[in-house]
Amino acid sequence: MNIIVCIKRVADTSEAEIVIQRGGQGLEEEDFAWGINEWDNFAVEAAVQLKEQHGGVVTAMTLGGEDDEEVLRRALAMGCDEAVHLCDEAFAGADAWGIAKALAAAVRGRSYDLLLCGAVSGDAGGGQVGGFLAGLLDLPLVALATCLEVGSGNGGTGGVARVRHEVESGLERVVEVDLPAVVTVQTGINEPRYVSIRGIRKVAGAEVQVLDGAALGLQAAELGSAGARVRLEELFLPPRGEGAEVLEGSDEEIVQRLVEMLHQRGGL
Amino acid sequence: MLALALATLVWVLWQRLALLRAAAPSPRWDHLGERLRRLLVIGFGQSRQPRYRVAGIVHILIFGGFLVLSLRSMTLIGEAFSAGYADLGSGYAAVKDWTGVVVLGACAVAAWRRVVVRPARYHDRHARSSHTPEALLILALICSLMLADAAYEGSALVLEGKGGGWRMPLASLLAWVFGAVQQTGGAEQPLLGGIHLAAFWIHNAVLLFFLCLLPLGKHFHVLSALPNVFFSKLEPSGKLKPPSHLEADFDALEVVGVSKLEDLGWKELLDVYSCTDCGRCSDHCPAYAAGTALSPRMLSIKMREAAYAHYPLRGKVVPPEQRPALVGETIGTAELWACTTCGACEEACPVMIEYVDKVVDMRRHLVDDGRLPASLQKPLAALEKRGNPYGKMARKRGDWVDGLAAEASANGNRAVGSDRSEGGDPAPCGKGVRILAPGDTAEVLYFTDSCAAFDPRIQRTAVAFAEILLHCGADVGTLGKDEVDSGHEARRFGEEGLFLALREQNLLAMEQRKFSRIVTSDPHALNALRHDYGVELPVLHHSQWIAESVASGELNMQGIDDGRTYTYHDPCYLGRHNGEYQAPRQILAAIPGLRSVEMERCAGRSFCCGGGSLSLFNEPECERRMGEIRLDMAAAAGAQVVVTACPFCLINLEDAIKTSGRDEHMEVVDLAELVAQSLAPQSAAMESESA
Numbered sequence: 001m002n003i004i005v006c007i008k009r010v011a012d013t014s015e016a017e018i019v020i021q022r023g024g025q026g027l028e029e030e031d032f033a034w035g036i037n038e039w040d041n042f043a044v045e046a047a048v049q050l051k052e053q054h055g056g057v058v059t060a061m062t063l064g065g066e067d068d069e070e071v072l073r074r075a076l077a078m079g080c081d082e083a084v085h086l087c088d089e090a091f092a093g094a095d096a097w098g099i100a101k102a103l104a105a106a107v108r109g110r111s112y113d114l115l116l117c118g119a120v121s122g123d124a125g126g127g128q129v130g131g132f133l134a135g136l137l138d139l140p141l142v143a144l145a146t147c148l149e150v151g152s153g154n155g156g157t158g159g160v161a162r163v164r165h166e167v168e169s170g171l172e173r174v175v176e177v178d179l180p181a182v183v184t185v186q187t188g189i190n191e192p193r194y195v196s197i198r199g200i201r202k203v204a205g206a207e208v209q210v211l212d213g214a215a216l217g218l219q220a221a222e223l224g225s226a227g228a229r230v231r232l233e234e235l236f237l238p239p240r241g242e243g244a245e246v247l248e249g250s251d252e253e254i255v256q257r258l259v260e261m262l263h264q265r266g267g268l
Numbered sequence: 269m270l271a272l273a274l275a276t277l278v279w280v281l282w283q284r285l286a287l288l289r290a291a292a293p294s295p296r297w298d299h300l301g302e303r304l305r306r307l308l309v310i311g312f313g314q315s316r317q318p319r320y321r322v323a324g325i326v327h328i329l330i331f332g333g334f335l336v337l338s339l340r341s342m343t344l345i346g347e348a349f350s351a352g353y354a355d356l357g358s359g360y361a362a363v364k365d366w367t368g369v370v371v372l373g374a375c376a377v378a379a380w381r382r383v384v385v386r387p388a389r390y391h392d393r394h395a396r397s398s399h400t401p402e403a404l405l406i407l408a409l410i411c412s413l414m415l416a417d418a419a420y421e422g423s424a425l426v427l428e429g430k431g432g433g434w435r436m437p438l439a440s441l442l443a444w445v446f447g448a449v450q451q452t453g454g455a456e457q458p459l460l461g462g463i464h465l466a467a468f469w470i471h472n473a474v475l476l477f478f479l480c481l482l483p484l485g486k487h488f489h490v491l492s493a494l495p496n497v498f499f500s501k502l503e504p505s506g507k508l509k510p511p512s513h514l515e516a517d518f519d520a521l522e523v524v525g526v527s528k529l530e531d532l533g534w535k536e537l538l539d540v541y542s543c544t545d546c547g548r549c550s551d552h553c554p555a556y557a558a559g560t561a562l563s564p565r566m567l568s569i570k571m572r573e574a575a576y577a578h579y580p581l582r583g584k585v586v587p588p589e590q591r592p593a594l595v596g597e598t599i600g601t602a603e604l605w606a607c608t609t610c611g612a613c614e615e616a617c618p619v620m621i622e623y624v625d626k627v628v629d630m631r632r633h634l635v636d637d638g639r640l641p642a643s644l645q646k647p648l649a650a651l652e653k654r655g656n657p658y659g660k661m662a663r664k665r666g667d668w669v670d671g672l673a674a675e676a677s678a679n680g681n682r683a684v685g686s687d688r689s690e691g692g693d694p695a696p697c698g699k700g701v702r703i704l705a706p707g708d709t710a711e712v713l714y715f716t717d718s719c720a721a722f723d724p725r726i727q728r729t730a731v732a733f734a735e736i737l738l739h740c741g742a743d744v745g746t747l748g749k750d751e752v753d754s755g756h757e758a759r760r761f762g763e764e765g766l767f768l769a770l771r772e773q774n775l776l777a778m779e780q781r782k783f784s785r786i787v788t789s790d791p792h793a794l795n796a797l798r799h800d801y802g803v804e805l806p807v808l809h810h811s812q813w814i815a816e817s818v819a820s821g822e823l824n825m826q827g828i829d830d831g832r833t834y835t836y837h838d839p840c841y842l843g844r845h846n847g848e849y850q851a852p853r854q855i856l857a858a859i860p861g862l863r864s865v866e867m868e869r870c871a872g873r874s875f876c877c878g879g880g881s882l883s884l885f886n887e888p889e890c891e892r893r894m895g896e897i898r899l900d901m902a903a904a905a906g907a908q909v910v911v912t913a914c915p916f917c918l919i920n921l922e923d924a925i926k927t928s929g930r931d932e933h934m935e936v937v938d939l940a941e942l943v944a945q946s947l948a949p950q951s952a953a954m955e956s957e958s959a
């Protein structure tokens with residue numbers, strides 16, 4: 001049971017003041033705390049748990065800058081066996097398709113039964129990469145998994161996975177999918193283990209395979225912003241709309257005022 | 269028989285010691301003088317017994333009797349080898365006979381309590397079996413020792429035709445019975461001789477049986493309690509055991525924490541053998557009272573059962589992989605996460621058993637294994653990334669001081685010493701506190717810690733304290749955004765690596781600034797600075813600062829006479845773990861007109877509010893919150909206002925006021941708020957000073 005998990009390092013913007021860079025091309029990042037995408041944390045845990053049950057090798061893979069190695073180390077500390085870092089300045093500015101293409105190039109030629117992604121990422125929140133990967137690799141896809149089991153015995157290719165996943169209208173269903181497959185993981189599928197500072201330090205010396213565009217056999221024109229077919233025009237905080245009102249004061253005052261307003265306007 | 273019995277005893281003890289020999293080291297051979305003192309006072313002096321009046325006195329009587337009679341028991345054995353050996357003169361004979369009476373009486377009371385009174389603490393909610401049969405068996409054995417000796421003496425009296433009189437009431441009583449039987453039944457001398465001999469052998473047999481029985485159950489303490497007291501922890505209870513006594517470099521450790529019996533130190537295993545199952549620890553444990561999964565006594569009992577099962581008297585040691593996991597199975601994780609490390613159990617235990625170190629060591633293992641309550645992951649990650657458990661931005665840590673500064677400059681005030689900072693703009697300063705940049709000097713460093721820096725409610729206590737500092741004319745600074753969480757709770761929740769990283773940052777920030785004392789309003793920070801950081805400068809709690817200033821006349825407090833009754837709640841990390849019970853009480857006493865009462869559980873017996881910092885993110889499943897139980901105690905004492913001196917006590921108790929619907933008639937305040945409120949209006953004081 002070999003598994004590849006795609007993980008992304010994202011900014012935790014909670015508590016931070018969101019300040020748009022001049023030119024509207026990004027955010028001031030000074031106040032952000034960085035870490036693994038929440039969904040990807042669950043995906044790593046799912047992969048490690050499957051390995052603990054069925055044996056095999058789990059490979060964590062990320063595409064990103066030098067600092068992003070942090071999430072790979074964390075994944076190693078959680079129990080992943082190998083780490084692959086797709087790192088090339090030329091990757092900057094990639095759209096989801098570009099990211100998926102690079103990931104697919106790195107995945108091809110490896111032996112795996114399952115390719116796990118988070119359902120979405122906490123920053124751009126596109127939820128596309130997993131789907132694109134399935135398309136690029138011609139694999140079946142199950143999105144938003146809330147429970148994941150694999151049929152034992154077969155080992156290597158040829159097995160199946162049973163996946164419970166969310167579908168529209170608040171329904172959930174269970175599907176059986178042939179392996180290898182791509183599964184995108186929803187939060188709450190498990191209880192990710194804690195990674196202690198010591199755990200991270202213990203893997204400080206572990207090897208991380210670094211691959212650039214050339215190593216992946218990709219042409220410069222396909223990479224990053226050069227290859228992006230979706231380009232950012234502007235990033236902005238939506239202007240306060242008509243009729244919107246921000247209440248100020250202590251919590252009690254706000255609640256009181258809100259109740260009054262709801263009464264006045266027939267909301268209660 | 270003697271040889272056989274002694275051989276059995278030695279063999280059993282040797283088998284029991286096998287686990288201690290396999291255990292991790294415990295460096296407990298230092299300060300022998302102090303250890304001897306403890307042995308005399310707490311061991312032989314039984315100083316912790318009378319906290320439970322009846323049980324304590326009964327135990328002291330039986331223990332005293334045991335000491336007096338052990339001489340008798342030994343000489344009676346000697347008698348078997350050489351006649352007359354047991355005769356130590358009429359003086360000792362009288363003393364030991366009276367002792368027998370006292371012990372019999374004490375045993376009767378003890379049995380009565382076991383069978384009829386049955387105090388709640390005798391039976392643990394989580395216990396699978398009752399230890400009453402064992403207790404009764406032991407009482408019966410003790411009584412038969414007394415009676416056999418009396419029969420031995422009594423029959424001798426009749427045989428010799430002597431009377432014991434009041435000097436030997438027990439022997440005389442039996443002599444009288446024997447005499448009466450002899451007269452009415454016409455029994456012969458040989459029968460009495462037989463009784464005499466039988467009593468002698470019964471006494472010796474029972475004694476040896478008793479000795480061999482001890483290391484098999486809870487009465488092992490008869491043998492192990494005294495050594496356990498001798499080897500007890502001498503360091504302050506707030507000082508945690510390091511992850512390893514052998515390797516100082518945490519990162520170099522192969523294993524962290526305790527995951528099997530052998531990972532415990534030998535002294536900690538001696539603890540487990542010595543537990544008397546008296547239940548005093550659990551009776552004082554807030555987590556037990558709240559109905560969580562935790563009962564400290566059961567930690568000892570379950571570990572002892574595991575020790576006996578895995579190191580059996582006969583047969584091979586069960587290897588760790590074939591046992592149920594010590595952490596997770598024998599001891600449930602819910603038990604371990606429910607402990608607030610308040611130390612009430614250790615304070616109550618008559619034989620000095622230690623719990624906090626064990627709990628933390630088992631948590632260290634869980635953390636290393638990634639098994640942590642889900643609710644704690646976010647705050648721990650926030651501690652790592654932002655230096656506080658709330659995930660607030662690190663650069664805003666000093667903002668409460670800026671707020672004060674804005675307010676102060678609006679009022680035309682300036683903090684003392686603010687003009688000393690070099691460069692153009694004066695450092696941000698408010699009331700008595702300013703933010704120190706690297707290189708700055710202040711007389712005193714105010715270590716705020718995360719709660720006072722970020723929690724809006726607790727900021728108010730920090731502001732109140734700043735007002736007091738201004739009154740005192742103190743030159744006080746904070747580390748501002750360079751301070752991070754003290755890591756006190758992170759360490760106690762088992763995340764040693766994170767604690768070490770936080771400590772390093774704080775120590776660096778402190779090194780970059782000059783000051784000669786540290787003050788903090790958070791007892792957890794106090795404990796961290798004193799016992800986890802090993803800071804050499806004096807570290808004061810704000811209650812100590814205020815008490816000093818009151819004593820020196822710097823603070824002139826007006827009366828508070830609002831018709832309400834106040835009571836002081838001792839925070840665990842100020843009181844039990846740092847021994848400061850007086851300063852807060854001196855302050856309350858110095859406020860004219862303030863009426864205050866003590867709760868029954870006060871000072872060393874204080875009842876934890878629910879725990880600090882990370883505990884707020886980790887509420888164990890319980891029947892009733894600790895804070896609510898504490899409020900019941902305050903209400904029972906007749907108080908409407910609970911005064912405390914710890915941010916987390918304040919938060920927990922305020923929450924409890926809300927959840928128990930007491931908003932209308934109870935309030936919680938921090939000492940600093942109370943004092944600030946009773947100070948003469950600040951501006952007036954300032955003006956009169958400058959005038």
Ligand SMILES: Cc1cc2nc3c(=O)[nH]c(=O)nc-3n(C[C@H](O)[C@H](O)[C@H](O)COP(=O)(O)OP(=O)(O)OC[C@H]3O[C@@H](n4cnc5c(N)ncnc54)[C@H](O)[C@@H]3O)c2cc1C
Pocket residue numbers: 006007008037039040061062063064095096099103116117118119120121123124125126127128129130
């Ligand atoms: C339903 C839907 C709604 C959308 N709504 C909006 C919208 O409101 N506004 C808007 O601007 N855009 C929207 N988008 C588009 C989206 O923002 C972009 O497509 C975005 O760039 C997708 O990338 P992502 O980083 O969010 O990755 P996602 O596709 O969300 O990431 C999913 C998973 O892919 C893997 N992954 C992603 N990046 C990496 C990496 N660098 N390395 C390794 N693994 C990685 C991880 O496992 C991750 O959990 C939407 C898309 C969809 C499908």
Ligand code: SF4
Pocket residue numbers: 549552553554555556562563564606607608609610611612613614623624876
């Ligand atoms: S330290 Fe406090 S909470 Fe923990 S077991 Fe002891 S009494 Fe109970």
Ligand code: SF4
Pocket residue numbers: 542543544545546547548549550564565568616617618619620621
């Ligand atoms: S640990 Fe101490 S207080 Fe608790 S039951 Fe054992 S002997 Fe009694």
